[in-house]
Amino acid sequence: MNKIILIIKREYLSRVKKKSFIIMTLLAPLLMAAMLIIPFWMMSKGDDTEKDIAVVEEGTSLFTGVIPDTKTMRFHYLEDASMEDLKTTFPDLGYYGVLYISPKQALVPGSVEFWCKQQPPLEVTMHISNALEKEIERLKLETYNISNLDEILASVETNIQIQTFKISGSGEVKKSNTGITMGIAYISGFLIYMFTFMFGAQVMRGVIEEKTSRIVEVIISSVKPFQLMLGKIVGIALVGLTQFVSWVVLTGVIVFIAQNIFLPDNMMEQIQSGQSIMSAVPAAAQASSPMPMNEAQRFIESIYSVEWGLIILTFIAYFMGGYLLYASLFAIVGSAVDNETDTQQFMLPITIPMILGLFVMLNAFQNPNSSIAFWFSLIPFTSPIVMMARIPFGVPVWELTTSLLLLVITFILTTWMAGKIYRTGILMYGKKVSYKELWKWLRYKN
Amino acid sequence: MDILKARNIVKQFSNHLALDKVSIHVPENTIYGLLGPNGAGKTTLLRIINQITAPDEGEIIFKNRKLKAEDVFDIGYLPEERGLYKKMTVGEQAMYLAQLKGMKRSEAVKKLRYWFEKFEIQPWWNKKVEELSKGMQQKLQFIVTILHEPSLLIFDEPFSGFDPINARILKQEIQDLKKKGATIIFSTHDMGSVEELCDHITLINRSRTLLEGPIDKVREEYRTNRFEVIFEGSPNLLDFTLSSQYKIIENIPVNGTQRLLIEIVDGISTNEIISSLLTKGKILSFNEKLPSMNDIFIQVVEEENKKTGRKSN
Numbered sequence: 001m002n003k004i005i006l007i008i009k010r011e012y013l014s015r016v017k018k019k020s021f022i023i024m025t026l027l028a029p030l031l032m033a034a035m036l037i038i039p040f041w042m043m044s045k046g047d048d049t050e051k052d053i054a055v056v057e058e059g060t061s062l063f064t065g066v067i068p069d070t071k072t073m074r075f076h077y078l079e080d081a082s083m084e085d086l087k088t089t090f091p092d093l094g095y096y097g098v099l100y101i102s103p104k105q106a107l108v109p110g111s112v113e114f115w116c117k118q119q120p121p122l123e124v125t126m127h128i129s130n131a132l133e134k135e136i137e138r139l140k141l142e143t144y145n146i147s148n149l150d151e152i153l154a155s156v157e158t159n160i161q162i163q164t165f166k167i168s169g170s171g172e173v174k175k176s177n178t179g180i181t182m183g184i185a186y187i188s189g190f191l192i193y194m195f196t197f198m199f200g201a202q203v204m205r206g207v208i209e210e211k212t213s214r215i216v217e218v219i220i221s222s223v224k225p226f227q228l229m230l231g232k233i234v235g236i237a238l239v240g241l242t243q244f245v246s247w248v249v250l251t252g253v254i255v256f257i258a259q260n261i262f263l264p265d266n267m268m269e270q271i272q273s274g275q276s277i278m279s280a281v282p283a284a285a286q287a288s289s290p291m292p293m294n295e296a297q298r299f300i301e302s303i304y305s306v307e308w309g310l311i312i313l314t315f316i317a318y319f320m321g322g323y324l325l326y327a328s329l330f331a332i333v334g335s336a337v338d339n340e341t342d343t344q345q346f347m348l349p350i351t352i353p354m355i356l357g358l359f360v361m362l363n364a365f366q367n368p369n370s371s372i373a374f375w376f377s378l379i380p381f382t383s384p385i386v387m388m389a390r391i392p393f394g395v396p397v398w399e400l401t402t403s404l405l406l407l408v409i410t411f412i413l414t415t416w417m418a419g420k421i422y423r424t425g426i427l428m429y430g431k432k433v434s435y436k437e438l439w440k441w442l443r444y445k446n
Numbered sequence: 447m448d449i450l451k452a453r454n455i456v457k458q459f460s461n462h463l464a465l466d467k468v469s470i471h472v473p474e475n476t477i478y479g480l481l482g483p484n485g486a487g488k489t490t491l492l493r494i495i496n497q498i499t500a501p502d503e504g505e506i507i508f509k510n511r512k513l514k515a516e517d518v519f520d521i522g523y524l525p526e527e528r529g530l531y532k533k534m535t536v537g538e539q540a541m542y543l544a545q546l547k548g549m550k551r552s553e554a555v556k557k558l559r560y561w562f563e564k565f566e567i568q569p570w571w572n573k574k575v576e577e578l579s580k581g582m583q584q585k586l587q588f589i590v591t592i593l594h595e596p597s598l599l600i601f602d603e604p605f606s607g608f609d610p611i612n613a614r615i616l617k618q619e620i621q622d623l624k625k626k627g628a629t630i631i632f633s634t635h636d637m638g639s640v641e642e643l644c645d646h647i648t649l650i651n652r653s654r655t656l657l658e659g660p661i662d663k664v665r666e667e668y669r670t671n672r673f674e675v676i677f678e679g680s681p682n683l684l685d686f687t688l689s690s691q692y693k694i695i696e697n698i699p700v701n702g703t704q705r706l707l708i709e710i711v712d713g714i715s716t717n718e719i720i721s722s723l724l725t726k727g728k729i730l731s732f733n734e735k736l737p738s739m740n741d742i743f744i745q746v747v748e749e750e751n752k753k754t755g756r757k758s759n
Contacts, residue, residue, distance in 0.1 A: 006542065014533065218524075218525060222518055
């Protein structure tokens with residue numbers, strides 16, 4: 001036992017001390033946090049350079065004063081200006097761009113053109129087209145001579161945003177967001193795939209390294225081959241866990257800090273108060289919520305509502321299960337070959353179920369309860385990847401436990417098998433090994 | 447007393463029999479040579495002694511009881527296929543291997559310091575193994591094999607890949623280990639080192655023991671009645687007068703003397719030869735030429751192969 005701990009320690013430390021590991025561990029959370037933070041920041045901040053925009057109407061002045069100024073856009077309505085001249089001189093006059101509205105036909109402008117030095121952002125063109133559309137609609141309605149038009153318009157204006165709620169068996173209500181849930185499902189499924197492959201392959205490379213450097217026989221004169229294999233597998237599992245946990249913690253810390261720096265305070269307060277109202281009186285309160293939330297706020301709110309604890313826990317469980325299963329298979333491959341180029345022929349049975357799992361996962365995060373997703377989330381070779389894509393949508397407990405139980409039984413079986421093959425394989429040099437040979441090794445006694 | 451006994455060891459691999467009822471007896475505090483052509487089963491036997499593989503039949507008795515898992519702490523093994531983790535530093539590596547052999551950290555540090563100084567590799571403690579020359583890696587491997595001071599040391603082809611200087615250091619160390627009370631088993635193709643070091647030998651061929659015993663006895667058993675005579679006088683004279691008593695195998699003139707290799711005819715004693723030689727000239731040296739282990743090896747193995755009707759590999 002003591003010796004296994006020594007082996008685990010060596011396997012763990014020799015990898016954790018590597019520069020590539022440290023860089024990966026620090027860099028990935030920065031990227032992930034950036035992925036989470038930047039969209040909100042952009043939404044809340046936007047482009048804050050001030051733009052003066054000249055508006056030129058040909059012949060009429062129907063739209064004068066129609067487009068409201070915003071924080072970053074100011075509209076100047078020029079009369080008697082020649083469009084032809086402005087086209088070339090507007091930058092010198094200090095304008096960001098020129099909006100040209102050509103003569104109207106039955107209230108609809110023949111064309112609306114925006115002249116600018118660079119591609120104008122969507123924000124600018126959307127703002128202009130919205131304002132113009134509204135004004136034209138208003139003008140058109142006016143021709144019907146309806147009295148109290150403004151009142152009627154105000155009263156019919158509606159804006160629908162669908163909010164989804166998950167209700168669990170116990171009647172607990174959770175606000176959810178399909179987009180976010182899908183995103184998390186996809187990311188965690190893919191992460192499991194990546195982790196299993198990455199760290200499984202490390203086991204294989206470790207075994208090959210010990211074989212090619214010819215140290216393996218020195219080691220197994222002190223420890224049993226099975227102990228060496230197990231120590232390596234567990235050591236590398238701990239490396240994977242270290243990486244995952246530090247990613248989660250670092251991402252959390254970075255997001256927390258970034259939120260306080262980049263996001264306006266009132267937005268955070270709103271989100272938090274929105275949360276508390278939500279949990280108290282789910283549906284009714286929302287309708288009378290004093291301030292309608294904007295996209296960014298709703299987004300952040302749904303991120304808060306995700307069951308991170310459950311997802312992280314199941315991720316660790318499935319990573320361990322899936323990794324242990326595949327790592328033992330990778331160990332078999334490593335023990336059967338002399339160098340990495342010979343691994344090809346044995347990789348197929350490992351990569352096929354993994355890639356199959358990945359494909360089913362791509363379907364499952366859109367249809368988490370389809371029968372294909374159900375079955376593949378029970379089959380041990382694909383369950384880690386597929387189940388992770390289903391968990392954010394909510395999975396019945398019995399499915400989760402059955403799937404985990406099957407996974408545990410299978411990895412015990414593959415580890416036992418790997419131990420038998422590994423023991424013989426690591427002492428074989430310069431021999432082309434076939435599947436038949438592996439089968440023979442499996443049946444050797446002792 | 448025998449420190450190690452292997453009794454009727456049988457090991458069958460899928461397509462060949464690696465060991466067929468092999469028995470060896472290794473007396474305590476001796477240097478024991480395990481000889482045999484390639485593929486004879488030497489490495490398999492050594493692996494069985496080290497509990498790397500288990501025999502199909504037979505048993506290993508170590509210090510008068512059956513070999514147990516814990517005995518690895520009392521055995522040091524330098525395999526034929528040996529290496530080190532290339533990316534680890536020399537010090538870490540030595541500490542790791544020492545601790546796997548059950549040594550405590552402090553004890554391992556102390557002993558490593560002694561050996562590193564002795565082999566003059568102290569400055570390399572923090573270097574990566576891949577930066578070491580092959581000779582230095584071999585020194586390091588040797589150190590970690592003997593560091594835990596086991597009572598039985600097993601070296602599989604210890605001299606392969608060693609340059610003559612390192613090989614001499616290694617031989618010296620093996621003899622020192624014996625002086626300190628250890629028992630050493632080593633397998634080799636280098637018959638010179640067998641004659642130089644071994645007290646006992648076993649010759650294995652085609653999975654079976656052909657020869658076992660103290661090296662002197664073995665050599666005597668295979669003595670061929672050959673003598674080396676250094677002699678001042680006319681070789682022609684010798685030829686004519688003494689041909690009934692011996693055959694001259696070789697005659698090399700060296701600085702005015704004759705170095706002769708003679709084979710005495712059965713039934714004639716050495717004294718008779720010497721007295722008749724004395725009348726012909728001046729004897730400078732006369733000694734028995736025992737067969738070299740090399741000769742015995744070739745002779746025994748070839749005889750055996752003829753008997754079984756197969757060619758030597």
